[in-house]
Amino acid sequence: MAAALYGDDGFFRRERPADHFRTSVSASPVFATAIAQLVAGVDKALGHPDVLTVVDVGAGRGELLSQVFTLLGRDSRVRPVAVERAERPDGLDPGIEWRADLPDEFAGLLIATEWLDNVPLDVAVLDQDGVARYLLDDGELGEPLDSADAHWVERWWPLRVPGDVAEIGLPRVQAWADAVGRVTAGLAVAVDYGHTMADRRPTLTGFRDGREVEPRFDGSTDITAHVAVDALGVPVLKQREALAALGVDGARPPLELATTDPAGYVRALSRASQAAELLAEDGLGDHWWAVRTVTIEWTPWRLSQSWTR
Ligand SMILES: C[S@@+](CC[C@H](N)C(=O)[O-])C[C@H]1O[C@@H](n2cnc3c(N)ncnc32)[C@H](O)[C@@H]1O
Structure with a gap:
């Protein structure tokens, strides 16, 4: 990446x-x-x-x-x-x-x-033995996660069953x-x-x-x-x-503005739709x-x- x-x-x-x-x-x-x-x-x-x-x-x-x-x-x-x-x-x-x-x-x-x-970032996948491994760009599983990544995954994105995926x-x-x-x-x-x-x-x-x-x-x-x-x-x-x-x-301007100030109404409408x-x-x-x-x-x-x- x-x-x-x-x-x-x-x-x-x-x-x-x-x-x-x-x-x-x-x-x-x-x-x-x-x-x-x-x-x-x-x-x-x-x-x-x-x-x-x-x-x-x-x-x-x-x-x-x-x-x-x-x-x-x-x-x-x-x-x-x-x-x-x-x-x-x-x-x-x-x-x-x-x-x-x-x-x-x-x-x-x-x-x-x-x-x-x-x-x-790297992607982790839980393998069939319950080990979280790096996903390689050819779709194969690589090494087990290093301890910093493993710790992050455990805390923020726990993997529960084989095949589960986490973005580290x-x-x-x-x-x-x-x-x-x-x-x-x-x-x-x-x-x-x-x-x-x-x-x-x-x-x-x-x-x-x-x-x-x-x-x-x-x-x-x-x-x-x-x-x-x-x-x-x-x-x-x-x-x-x-x-x-x-x-x-993002609220639309009041419709009365269209009669009193048509150009101002169009500007306000455009601002509101952008908002x-x-x-x-x-x-x-x-x-x-x-x-x-x-x-x-x-x-x-x-x-x-x-x-x-
Ligand atoms: C999705 S674009 C967002 C551009 C702009 N901030 C916006 O919101 O329209 C992400 C930009 O971050 C730049 N970028 C990513 N990592 C960077 C880094 N470590 N240092 C400087 N620029 C980085 C990329 O080159 C890219 O131009």
Whole structure:
């Protein structure tokens, strides 16, 4: 999976994510508006520091940061940083820093939309003797799990009968912990599709040209698996709750507006339908937001650790 996605000729080295699947970022500019609100809240909570860093991990082609930086009026205190394995795209706002690795430390907001689902993982299968083994890409079973993976599976995705499959989420937990550990003050948010113990299920799949396809390990498809969000060790909430608290509202505008201000009505209707897509049941609204505050008390949400169940 690592080689297929990020090797020299890997899928994400060549392909633009928005050409192959729809994320909250690519779905509508309403998402960037909400993230700009979040940045403003973090800025206030940090007491309007001289430098407010906004790091987007797995930034795609910088679409989210470009919009957020514009919405914030290119505030000279804001340092937008895109962390991305792909090359810097032509024409990107020169005010946006582009790098392959996370900065060592920073204060501000760390945002990662649909990053963790693309952090490579291994798949475990319980064999006929009750031993959990790695699934190889030719479909055969390989070595028994090492102790770290075995421990993770036992805690977060127990295998009960021969043939049971688990997607070993430990690399996501480690990637998230590493990213959060670099935030000296502020907020870290990962937005992704996921599951919890209540609805754990194998999800590994591929995407290409807007369609779900059999995952291929030759760099020709995206390869993705849902994130075991409860294992991240931080409060989680659904995107529809997270965005509602940031003012995203999918309600249609009142019909009277159509007579008093037809153009305004059409604009409001378009905004509402874009918002509705981000909030949709069985759609983007079901995505999880994993949230970690660092030194600040503020978030737009009333977070409860019990949401990690
Ligand atoms: C599914 S796309 C999401 C793009 C964008 N965030 C969005 O929501 O539309 C995942 C992106 O994460 C990038 N990525 C994955 N792991 C990464 C890592 N460790 N460092 C930098 N970029 C990474 C991939 O190259 C890809 O562009």
